[in-house]
Amino acid sequence: MSELEPKPDRRRFSFRVARAFLITAAYAVFWLIIWFLTSTLLASFPEYQKLFSVIALGLLFFTFAIALAEGTIYKYILKIIRAFFLIAYLTYATNSGVLKVSFENLVFTVEFVPLLALIIVINLLEIAKGLLQAIEFAAHSPKD
Amino acid sequence: MRLTIKALGWTIILLWIFTLALPVSVAFSLMKLAEGRNLGIQEPTFMLSNGNISISMPIYVNNTGFYDISEAGVKIRIGKADKTIVTLYRDLPNIPAGQMVNTSCILTASLMEIFQKDCTLLTEDANLNVNAALHFRVAYAIAFNVAQNFSTRWGAPFHNLTYILAYDGATHTFSFSISFNNHAFFPLSGPFEIRLYNSSNYEIGKTSLYLDVPSGEFFQETVDVAVDPLGVTNRVLIRMFFADLHVLETEWILP
Structure with missing residues (x-):
């Protein structure tokens, strides 16, 4: 660290961490409500509990990291990574848009490939937006 | 660039609203269709003519949902052990939202073809595995397939x-x-x-x-x-x- 650079403001950093925790906690409550609403209905889907934990924890991590990186270029990079994560996760978790549930002799299949394609398009737009925001942020940041 | 970012932001929000609203409204649409007497399948009748066996099921659907029902079809696969003996498929007409459709689902199979696939069915009674599936697409976006497996007793003619x-x-x-x-x-x-x-x-x-x-x-x-x-x-x-x-x-x- 150069001597000309200001020393890190610990109070400001602690405030930022606390703020990130609060935002993440609010999102955690939201995911908990979603869990209570869907767990009984979708419990029969294979690996539902595991898949739900992955998406909830993954998005909570990104919420915390993005809130912590507020005011830096990392915020936009994290948003782009989150969009990639959502594309990969949704494609895997939904078995490329075809879900199958079995109840004894009855097999129920839902195919929503067009909807998944739309979600992927949304996330690609999110990536484009993140890139543009990162470029704009870099352009407006004071140079060394 | 800010305008582009804003436009992208609004597009993303609108697309998310549409993406989340569609499955919810499709679910409500199906619930509306399932309630009351909007859907009915009458007793199937079996017919034998010219060496063909026909199963006829009169169906009526009153589509009280919000969306059209398309790509509807019935598929029946009959097999013995792991071998498929016959597959029957019948497309059903599209059912536009707010309309009632009366149709008859007729599945026809040639007895000759069935016995050529497995000639032991002529002389030996058997347990056949039947897989009956109903397929349809709602709002031209979300497709549903309900399939049931059951076994039925085949009586040999000889x-x-x-x-x-x-x-x-x-x-x-x-x-x-x-x-x-x-x-x-x-x-x-x-x-x-x-x-x-x-x-x-x-x-x-x-x-x-x-x-x-x-x-x-x-x-x-x-x-x-x-x-x-x-x-x-x-x-x-x-x-x-x-x-x-x-x-x-x-x-x-x-x-």
């Missing part, structure tokens, strides 16, 4: 097919006493043929009789087959046919 054979060397005549039970749900009517071959696979005689055996009835008859005395060998091959179907092939050694 169940317990037996014959008692006697050869009269003086008249060169084979006398067959044939008996079987028609366990099939349909009556048997058509030509039944017995062909005899010598050890060189040369046809030495044949005879035919017309069968008319109602479902569930026992059949027994004696028929004579006059053979070419020069062609008779110690080993005789007996082949029985119903229509063009190979029912039985067996060997008989002259005493």
Whole structure:
């Protein structure tokens, strides 16, 4: 660290961490409500509990990291990574848009490939937006 | 650039609203369709004509949902053990939102093709595996498929097919006493043929009789087959046919 650079403001950093925790906690409550609403209905889907934990924890991590990186270029990079994560996760978790549930002799299949394609398009737009925001942020940041 | 970012932001929000609203409204649409007497399937009827078996199910759908129902179809796959014997498929008409459609789902299969796939079904009762599936797409976006597996008992038309054979060397005549039970749900009517071959696979005689055996009835008859005395060998091959179907092939050694 150069001597000309200001020393890190610990109070400001602690405030930022606390703020990130609060935002993440609010999102955690939201995911908990979603869990209570869907767990009984979708419990029969294979690996539902595991898949739900992955998406909830993954998005909570990104919420915390993005809130912590507020005011830096990392915020936009994290948003782009989150969009990639959502594309990969949704494609895997939904078995490329075809879900199958079995109840004894009855097999129920839902195919929503067009909807998944739309979600992927949304996330690609999110990536484009993140890139543009990162470029704009870099352009407006004071140079060394 | 800010304007582009804002436009992208709004597009993303609108697309998310549409993406999340669509499955919810499709679910409500299906719930509306399921309630009351908007959907009905009447008792299926079985018909047999020209060697084809037809299953007819009158269906009515009153689409009270918000979206059109398209790509509707019924598929029935019948198999024995792991082998598929017949697959029946029928497309149903599209049902636009707010309209009622009365239709009949008719599935037809050729008995000849079924028996050619597995000729043991002619002579042996069996447990068949049936997979019946209903497929439809709502709002041209989300497709649903409901399939059920169950087993059904197949009654063979020539169940317990037996014959008692006697050869009269003086008249060169084979006398067959044939008996079987028609366990099939349909009556048997058509030509039944017995062909005899010598050890060189040369046809030495044949005879035919017309069968008319109602479902569930026992059949027994004696028929004579006059053979070419020069062609008779110690080993005789007996082949029985119903229509063009190979029912039985067996060997008989002259005493």
